[in-house]
Amino acid sequence: MSAPKTMFEKVWAAHEVTPQTADTPAVIFIDLHLTHEVTSPQAFTLLRERGLKVRRPDLTLATMDHSTPTRTEQVFGGAPISIESAAKQIRQLEKNCAEFGVELLGLQDSRRGIVHIIGPELGITQPGKTIVCGDSHTSTHGAFGALAFGIGTTEVGHVLATQCLLQKKPKTCAIEVRGKLPRGVMPKDLILAIIGKVGVSGGTGYVFEYRGEAIRAMSMDERMTICNMSIEAGARAGMIAPDETTFAYLEHTPRAPKGKAWDTAVAYWKTLSTDDGARFDKVVEIDASTLEPMVTYGTNPGMVVPVSGRIPDRPGDAVFDAALKYMGLQSGQSIADAPVNVVFVGSCTNGRLIDLRAAANILRGRKVAKGVHMLVVPGSQEVKRLAEAEGLAEIFKEAGAEWRESGCSMCLGMNGDTVGKGEYSVSTSNRNFEGRQGVGARTLLASPETAAASAVLGRVADPRQFLNA
Amino acid sequence: MNPITRIRSRTVVMPSSNIDTDQIVPARFLTTTSKDGLGKALFADWRYDANGAPRADFILNKPEASGCRILVAGRNIGCGSSREHAPWALVDFGFQAVISTEIADIFKNNSLKNGLLPIVVDESTHSWLIEHPGAEIEIDLASSTLNVPARPAVSFSIEPFARFCLMNGVDELGFLLSKNSEIEAYESRRRA
Ligand code: SF4
Numbered sequence: 001m002s003a004p005k006t007m008f009e010k011v012w013a014a015h016e017v018t019p020q021t022a023d024t025p026a027v028i029f030i031d032l033h034l035t036h037e038v039t040s041p042q043a044f045t046l047l048r049e050r051g052l053k054v055r056r057p058d059l060t061l062a063t064m065d066h067s068t069p070t071r072t073e074q075v076f077g078g079a080p081i082s083i084e085s086a087a088k089q090i091r092q093l094e095k096n097c098a099e100f101g102v103e104l105l106g107l108q109d110s111r112r113g114i115v116h117i118i119g120p121e122l123g124i125t126q127p128g129k130t131i132v133c134g135d136s137h138t139s140t141h142g143a144f145g146a147l148a149f150g151i152g153t154t155e156v157g158h159v160l161a162t163q164c165l166l167q168k169k170p171k172t173c174a175i176e177v178r179g180k181l182p183r184g185v186m187p188k189d190l191i192l193a194i195i196g197k198v199g200v201s202g203g204t205g206y207v208f209e210y211r212g213e214a215i216r217a218m219s220m221d222e223r224m225t226i227c228n229m230s231i232e233a234g235a236r237a238g239m240i241a242p243d244e245t246t247f248a249y250l251e252h253t254p255r256a257p258k259g260k261a262w263d264t265a266v267a268y269w270k271t272l273s274t275d276d277g278a279r280f281d282k283v284v285e286i287d288a289s290t291l292e293p294m295v296t297y298g299t300n301p302g303m304v305v306p307v308s309g310r311i312p313d314r315p316g317d318a319v320f321d322a323a324l325k326y327m328g329l330q331s332g333q334s335i336a337d338a339p340v341n342v343v344f345v346g347s348c349t350n351g352r353l354i355d356l357r358a359a360a361n362i363l364r365g366r367k368v369a370k371g372v373h374m375l376v377v378p379g380s381q382e383v384k385r386l387a388e389a390e391g392l393a394e395i396f397k398e399a400g401a402e403w404r405e406s407g408c409s410m411c412l413g414m415n416g417d418t419v420g421k422g423e424y425s426v427s428t429s430n431r432n433f434e435g436r437q438g439v440g441a442r443t444l445l446a447s448p449e450t451a452a453a454s455a456v457l458g459r460v461a462d463p464r465q466f467l468n469a
Numbered sequence: 470m471n472p473i474t475r476i477r478s479r480t481v482v483m484p485s486s487n488i489d490t491d492q493i494v495p496a497r498f499l500t501t502t503s504k505d506g507l508g509k510a511l512f513a514d515w516r517y518d519a520n521g522a523p524r525a526d527f528i529l530n531k532p533e534a535s536g537c538r539i540l541v542a543g544r545n546i547g548c549g550s551s552r553e554h555a556p557w558a559l560v561d562f563g564f565q566a567v568i569s570t571e572i573a574d575i576f577k578n579n580s581l582k583n584g585l586l587p588i589v590v591d592e593s594t595h596s597w598l599i600e601h602p603g604a605e606i607e608i609d610l611a612s613s614t615l616n617v618p619a620r621p622a623v624s625f626s627i628e629p630f631a632r633f634c635l636m637n638g639v640d641e642l643g644f645l646l647s648k649n650s651e652i653e654a655y656e657s658r659r660r661a
Contacts, residue, residue, distance in 0.1 A: 017655045018648060024630045027648050029655055039552065041502035050642070055652075067500050085500035092502050136551040136575060152553035152579035154640075162645045164652055168628060200487055201545040201571045234548060236574050300487050300548075319486045319543065412496040412550075421519075433491040433549060435514045 004275035006172050007241055008207045011147040011272065015130045017164055025166040031129040032059055032146075033159045034115045035102070037093040038066040038414070039134030043157035044096040054100045056163045061124065062097050063105040064090055065114045067414040070377055070404035075107055082416050100160070113380020113406045116140040116348040120224065121382050123253025127242035127269040132159060137348050137430065139230040143223035144250070145242035145272050147207070150231065170207045170236065171281040177212035179289030184464035186358065187222040188350055188428065188447035190214065191229040192294040192304045194286060200302040203235030206282065209274060210240050214288035220249040221354040228349045229430050232301040241273040295335050295460055296432045296445040298323040303432075307450060307462045310334045326434055327442050328422070336460050338444060341423040343374040343401075343455040344437070345448055347411040350428035351379025353386050355448040359428075360392040362452035362466045363399040369458030374401035375417065377409040401455070413438045426454040470584045472638035475609050476565045478538035481528055482602035488542050489549035490576060494558045496550075507554055508561030529562070533603055538565040541598045545569065547576025547587075556580040566608055568615075570595045581631045582641065588615065588625045610636055 005013075012028070020026040033056075035043075040062070047054070054060060067086035073079040081087035090107060097104035105112045111122065116137050119125040127145035132138060134156040141148035151165065158165055175194060181187070208230050215223065223240050230238030247266055250256045257265045292306035303323065305311065313331035314320040324330065329338060345351075345359045356378065368374045376396045378384040384406055387393050393403050409417040411429035418438030419425040425443050428451050429436075432443035446454070449463035456466070498510035516527050523530040540559065546569045547555065556579045559567065566586040577587040586608060590598070597620065598604065607616040610632060615623045634641060 017651050022629070023633075024644070025628065027645065027651065029652070029659075038499050042504050042553075045503070046642075052646075083500065089500050089502055134551060134553075136549065150551040150575055152551055152556075152575060152582065154553060154579065154582040154642075158642055158645055161642060162648070162652060163656075164645055164648070166630070166641050166645060200548055201573065204545075204571060204574055231549075234545075234573060300489070319484075322485070412491075414496045414499060431489075431491065431549060433489045435495055436491050439495075439514055439519075 004278040006274045006278045006280060007145060007209060007239055007272050008147060008172050011128055011130065012169060014128065020169055025168045027164050028130060028167045029164055030059070030132050030159050032061070032119070032124055032131040033163070034119055034131065034133035034138070035060065035062045035156060036066055036115050036133070036135065037064045037068070037089045039153050040096065040156055041089065041092050042153050043134070043160055044100065046157040047100065047160055052161045054102055054160045057101045057103070059163060060102045060160070061105070062093060062102050063112055063115055063118060064093055064107060066408045066412065068107060068407045069415055070407045070409045070417060072405055075405045086415060110381050113382065114348045114351060114408055116228065117351060117379035117383065120144065120220065121253065121380060123250050123256035126250065126256065126265070127246060128272050132165065136231045137228050139236065139238050140224050140228040140348055142227040142230065142237050142239040143220060144246055145239060145269065147237055147239065149236040171205055173203065173206040173208050173235065173282040173284060174280040175208050175210045176283060176285045177210060177214040178285065178287050179214060180217060181214050181288045181291065184449060184467050185291050185293055186447035186449055187218060187225040189291055189294040190288055191226050192296065192301065192445065193291050194284070195229060195233045195301045196294070196304040197286060198233045198284060200232060200300045201234040203230065203233035206235050208233070208235045208238040209280070210238060215240055216243065219354060220245060221352040224352065225349055229301065232430055242269045293447060293450045293463060295450060297327060297329055297335055297338070299326055299432055299434050301430065301432060301445060305335050307336060307460065336462065338460045339424050340372055340426050340454050340459055342419045342425040343368070343372060343451050344377070344410040344425055344427040344429065345451050346375070346377035346379065346409055347429035348379060349430040350448050351377060351383065353383050355428065356383065356387045356392050357390070359448040359452040360395040362449055362456065362463055363401070364395050366399060366456045368400040368455045372455055372458050374455045375404065375410055376401050377404045378406045380406045410437055412436060419443070426451045426460060470638045470640060473565065473584060473586065473610055473635050475607065476538055476586065477605070477607040479603045479605050480539045480541045480598060481534045481537045482541045482599055483528060484543045484599050486543035486545055487548055488546045490547060490552050490555040491549055493555040494552060499552060499554055504557045506561065507558035508563070511558040511562045536563070538563060539606060539608070540564050540567045542567060542569045543599070545571040545573065547573040549573070551575045551579070553579045553583070556583045556585045560585050568595070568598060581635065584635065586610070586635070590615065590623060590625060594623050
């Protein structure tokens with residue numbers, strides 16, 4: 001019998017075109033290459049300069065999400081896109097895809113959305129695949145038991161030209177999550193707690209595998225929130241073993257295998273889980289049952305406290321002090337006192353249907369506090385349609401929130417959806433870096449429930465007070 | 470890409486830890502469709518005031534930073550977004566090496582592909598470098614050593630293949646393209 005293997009090792013081994021040697025990295029075959037308008041133009045230029053073609057257009061899919069407008073009139077109404085350079089980038093992607101024969105889900109396509117949301121929706125994100133995209137949150141797709149990671153633009157060019165990447169084999173880290181998440185504590189809170197524990201560089205060089213009771217109990221939407229933020233702990237990829245939940249999700253997606261091919265695929269997918277006795281290079285344990293809703297107070301996702309907690313003090317740490325100064329917050333202050341000007345629900349972290357339901361559940365019959373601007377941006381046009389069909393959009397609008405077309409939007413503020421200088425934003429996105437949501441913007445990362453509760457109270461709020469009624 | 474064998478330069482020190490790629494190039498500069506001219510956007514939110522004027526107190530605006538090709542950063546540089554615009558901007562500005570105690574994976578990969586050397590050093594070397602901004606140091610790629618004044622030479626690790634590419638000014642795409650028959654064999658194996 002061969003030695004027990006981790007899921008990562010199985011997927012890696014199945015994709016080695018040539019193995020790693022003392023002098024060269026492994027050549028790894030890529031099963032799915034997702035691409036978007038921001039990190040691809042220079043890669044297509046490289047192909048042109050070298051006279052190369054896209055090797056496997058059948059394994060390549062493009063969409064637009066990062067710099068695309070979310071205002072209906074700009075998406076469907078023919079109104080000019082407000083940022084000229086963004087409009088140019090969108091036109092460039094259309095041109096590149098047409099020239100190189102790559103399928104594009106363009107601006108008005110009903111299947112368009114954030115690249116990490118549409119892969120799973122279409123059913124092209126599948127267990128055992130290697131998936132890359134010129135975007136660090138490609139780790140999201142690992143929720144299906146795929147090995148999925150972000151790459152730079154030069155590597156986008158490599159994959160376009162050869163369908164392969166040169167890779168050094170990473171190490172493995174098991175994140176063992178014991179217990180169940182309490183009511184009002186969402187997967188977002190769990191992953192923030194994990195990042196707080198591991199640190200923002202603790203995962204550098206590792207692939208995470210999330211395991212344990214709390215993970216197994218999660219839906220696919222929830223598992224994606226967890227894997228999505230692996231990169232915020234420095235890990236390029238995060239994986240979750242495929243199981244019945246995974247298969248049930250994929251079965252009804254348009255591009256999953258059908259008929260006999262489906263049965264063959266499921267039989268293979270069932271072999272992917274980590275074998276008993278397989279060794280990880282590192283193990284981190286966390287107890288889900290003791291967690292509370294979490295909120296960040298600083299300028300990286302590791303600076304996080306429970307919603308009932310206070311901002312810590314780190315005497316003599318100038319970097320920590322600078323982060324608090326940027327945030328306009330003080331050590332010892334309770335995070336629940338932090339003011340709120342903007343609330344953003346959306347992004348590839350928390351822009352799926354289940355996230356919108358959670359936020360709507362709190363907003364139902366309530367109003368967004370006076371002076372707070374709340375923006376709800378579905379992660380894809382499909383999420384938008386489903387949310388409208390369920391009446392969620394109405395709940396948001398009645399509460400006084402804005403409801404938009406899908407895209408990255410205020411997660412990185414490239415399309416003009418930004419938070420003003422010095423304003424506080426409670427955001428369901430994944431990065432609270434300085435200026436991430438706009439120049440001088442102050443971001444507090446939280447779950448969709450915490451974001452909605454904070455919108456209602458106009459300050460950082462514990463969502464559990466709205467759930468027990 | 471020009472071959473790199475040795476870099477000798479004074480250092481610029483930015484002691485902040487966890488400098489993420491959103492700081493290196495803010496998102497609003499990513500609507501470009503080329504690599505050129507990104508040096509202007511480098512650290513834009515720290516470098517310029519609200520009116521776009523250079524802030525005199527920011528290190529890259531000081532006269533002593535001019536001509537420096539080595540950036541010494543606080544613990545863990547390059548985390549966050551995979552944007553290759555970050556190394557493009559650093560290179561366009563004139564940097565050839567970045568030194569820290571930890572360097573995030575994607576940023577490190579992206580840097581190596583653009584002739585920007587990511588060098589991880591131990592805590593003690595790092596503290597010395599942080600405390601001696603403007604020190605004249607030398608990076609010797611052939612021997613993978615860092616020479617710092619009045620201290621023993623420090624060796625750093627770098628993937629042999631990346632070093633080969635950097636020292637010969639070749640890029641990895643050529644190597645991948647040379648594997649065409651292996652890739653074809655893999656594809657037909659998978660189809661079977
Ligand atoms: S939603 Fe945010 S994190 Fe996700 S792909 Fe878009 S910009 Fe990146």
